Amino acid sequence: xxxxxxxxxxxxxxxxxxxxxxxxxxxxxxxxxxxxxxxxxxxxxxxxxxxxxxxxxxxxxxxxxxxxxxxxxxxxxxxxxxxxxxxxxxxxxxxxxxxxxxxxxxxxxxxxxxxxxxxxxxxxxxxxxxxxxxxxxxxxxxxxxxxxxxxxxxxxxxxxxxxxxxxxxxxxxxxxxxxxxxxxxxxxxxxxxxxxxxxxxxxxxxxxxxxxxxxxxxxxxxxxxxxxxxxxxxxxxxxxxxxxxxxxxxxxxxxxx
Amino acid sequence: xxxxxxxxxxxxxxxxxxxxxxxxxxxxxxxxxxxxxxxxxxxxxxxxxxxxxxxxxxxxxxxxxxxxxxxxxxxxxxxxxxxxxxxxxxxxxxxxxxxxxxxxxxxxxxxxxxxxxxxxxxxxxxxxxxxxxxxxxxxxxxxxxxxxxxxxxxxxxxxxxxxxxxxxxxxxxxxxxxxxxxxxxxxxxxxxxxxxxxxxxxxxxxxxxxxxxxxxxxxxxxxxxxxxxxxxxxxxxxxxxxxxxxxxxxxxxxxxxxxxxxxxxxxxxxxxxxxxxxxxxxxxxxxxxxxxxxxxxxxxxxxxxxxxxxxxxxxxxxxxxxxxxxxxxxx
Ligand SMILES: [Fe+2]
Ligand SMILES: [Fe+2]
Ligand SMILES: [Fe+2]
Numbered sequence: 406x407x408x409x410x411x412x413x414x415x416x417x418x419x420x421x422x423x424x425x426x427x428x429x430x431x432x433x434x435x436x437x438x439x440x441x442x443x444x445x446x447x448x449x450x451x452x453x454x455x456x457x458x459x460x461x462x463x464x465x466x467x468x469x470x471x472x473x474x475x476x477x478x479x480x481x482x483x484x485x486x487x488x489x490x491x492x493x494x495x496x497x498x499x500x501x502x503x504x505x506x507x508x509x510x511x512x513x514x515x516x517x518x519x520x521x522x523x524x525x526x527x528x529x530x531x532x533x534x535x536x537x538x539x540x541x542x543x544x545x546x547x548x549x550x551x552x553x554x555x556x557x558x559x560x561x562x563x564x565x566x567x568x569x570x571x572x573x574x575x576x577x578x579x580x581x582x583x584x585x586x587x588x589x590x591x592x593x594x595x596x597x598x599x600x601x602x603x604x605x606x607x608x609x610x611x612x613x614x615x616x617x618x619x620x621x622x623x624x625x626x627x628x629x630x631x632x633x634x635x636x637x638x639x640x641x642x643x644x645x646x647x648x649x650x651x652x653x654x655x656x657x658x659x660x661x662x
Numbered sequence: 663x664x665x666x667x668x669x670x671x672x673x674x675x676x677x678x679x680x681x682x683x684x685x686x687x688x689x690x691x692x693x694x695x696x697x698x699x700x701x702x703x704x705x706x707x708x709x710x711x712x713x714x715x716x717x718x719x720x721x722x723x724x725x726x727x728x729x730x731x732x733x734x735x736x737x738x739x740x741x742x743x744x745x746x747x748x749x750x751x752x753x754x755x756x757x758x759x760x761x762x763x764x765x766x767x768x769x770x771x772x773x774x775x776x777x778x779x780x781x782x783x784x785x786x787x788x789x790x791x792x793x794x795x796x797x798x799x800x801x802x803x804x805x806x807x808x809x810x811x812x813x814x815x816x817x818x819x820x821x822x823x824x825x826x827x828x829x830x831x832x833x834x835x836x837x838x839x840x841x842x843x844x845x846x847x848x849x850x851x852x853x854x855x856x857x858x859x860x861x862x863x864x865x866x867x868x869x870x871x872x873x874x875x876x877x878x879x880x881x882x883x884x885x886x887x888x889x890x891x892x893x894x895x896x897x898x899x900x901x902x903x904x905x906x907x908x909x910x911x912x913x914x915x916x917x918x919x920x921x922x923x924x925x926x927x928x929x930x931x932x933x934x935x936x937x938x939x940x941x942x943x944x945x946x947x948x949x950x951x952x953x954x955x956x957x958x959x960x961x962x963x964x965x966x967x968x969x970x971x972x973x974x975x976x977x978x979x980x981x982x983x984x985x986x987x988x989x990x991x992x993x
Contacts, residue, residue, distance in 0.1 A: 436731045439747050440724035443967025446754055452748035463737045480736045502971050561973025651734035653793055660851050662735035
């Protein structure tokens with residue numbers, strides 16, 4: 406981030422919606438575990454992380470609605486867009502799979518967001534900086550919690566190790582997308598609002614590296630990467646997620662809850 | 663729970679009249695009984711059973727409400743519901759810990775629940791069919807839980823009493839939050855009001871059943887009262903609940919599904935219709951609409967999570983061994 410170039414409203418809105426959608430969708434996925442975790446302690450820890458994510462999503466949607474200036478609310482943005490209008494990355498919408506996959510997805514996203522929020526804490530946009538200052542503390546806990554599980558499962562038993570390896574393979578195609586720069590991120594970075602995603606890769610690797618080393622796991626580079634989330638092209642599971650999410654809002658248009 | 667007679671029969675050797683009388687004297691003096699204090703086996707078993715059932719209720723109770731987390735109608739409601747269900751898990755954790763002070767493990771209690779041997783509150787064997795059920799559960803079910811639990815804050819067993827103080831604060835927050843959901847619906851569109859009324863229709867009677875059988879049919883009440891585990895009878899608590907809740911429902915403009923419900927000036931309390939005890943016993947014994955699914959969901963979570971728990975143990979063991987090896991090498 407650098408000079409004080411300006412950002413146009415649509416670009417800022419897109420940037421905010423991408424971030425908000427990432428947090429909402431991952432929070433939603435995590436909340437699907439509630440009451441079904443492998444142990445009671447995780448039935449407390451996973452909702453904790455989900456609450457952080459949903460809280461961050463709310464702050465981002467509220468600001469996005471403000472920036473948009475059309476009188477929409479956080480809920481209008483969260484609940485009443487079409488699937489093709491959601492801009493989250495594919496990683497966060499991946500189905501939970503087993504506990505290994507859920508924890509690895511959490512670690513990956515947190516390891517991306519921690520350097521993101523650190524950089525955004527000195528954003529030229531005061532609202533973004535405020536959201537970042539709070540989020541950076543929360544995401545540090547997510548790295549610790551999910552990272553500890555990746556170590557436990559990688560090191561634990563033959564079965565848990567096999568499941569961790571499967572999770573690494575399963576999620577590998579969705580990593581490149583989160584580090585991708587495009588005109589939106591270029592403009593946001595030039596205006597000093599948010600860092601370029603590609604610039605966060607070294608910090609991500611510095612977080613993941615020691616965790617994988619302790620877990621005895623090997624990072625893999627997939628032959629193909631999947632992209633599309635930032636342009637609203639999602640996996641087939643996304644429609645069902647939105648069907649759940651939007652169910653009441655769509656059934657009772659205009660009601661207050 | 664156990665009667666005085668059974669206690670005598672089971673613990674003849676070390677619980678003579680003098681022991682029981684000395685224990686009762688401590689209870690009557692309102693002393694708190696702590697984990698390492700001498701206590702009759704029957705007292706211990708009664709508490710293990712009651713605290714265990716309470717803990718299981720918190721855990722199974724996460725399921726009906728969890729059913730609406732992904733469909734909550736606004737971000738504010740979603741966060742609040744997620745936090746509520748998480749609180750219930752926390753209550754389960756404190757309660758299992760309180761029961762563990764009596765010499766039973768969480769694992770043992772969990773196995774009994776999954777084997778269908780331990781009970782939990784019958785209310786959670788009803789389905790949550792609409793969003794209004796989330797309001798009704800907070801208002802009525804957490805409301806009934808508070809009526810039961812406030813006197814438990816003065817329970818003679820210290821760890822249980824202390825757990826209840828912490829739990830009650832959160833339950834009353836849940837109750838207000840549930841009532842606020844009902845209020846929003848009652849003041850909303852005709853469709854929302856109808857949803858609220860339907861939820862009250864379905865949850866009212868099961869909520870009254872939460873207090874358990876009539877005093878005249880309850881076998882364990884007397885001894886529990888003497889030991890000050892309980893402070894009020896089932897019927898007393900149920901009446902308090904009705905008296906507190908009916909005006910709240912009337913304020914919402916909703917109708918209770920009981921034509922016999924009416925204020926009795928002479929008693930200074932509401933009269934209400936007969937509870938369907940056949941339904942109560944059917945649900946307690948496994949025949950409620952959701953009994954099978956609730957237990958199946960708990961078993962699935964437990965079974966699917968077995969490899970995770972095993973891995974955590976294996977990793978802890980390996981770490982310990984590695985630490986020891988480095989220590990040895992350093993010496
Ligand atoms: Fe509770
Ligand atoms: Fe409770
Ligand atoms: Fe509660």
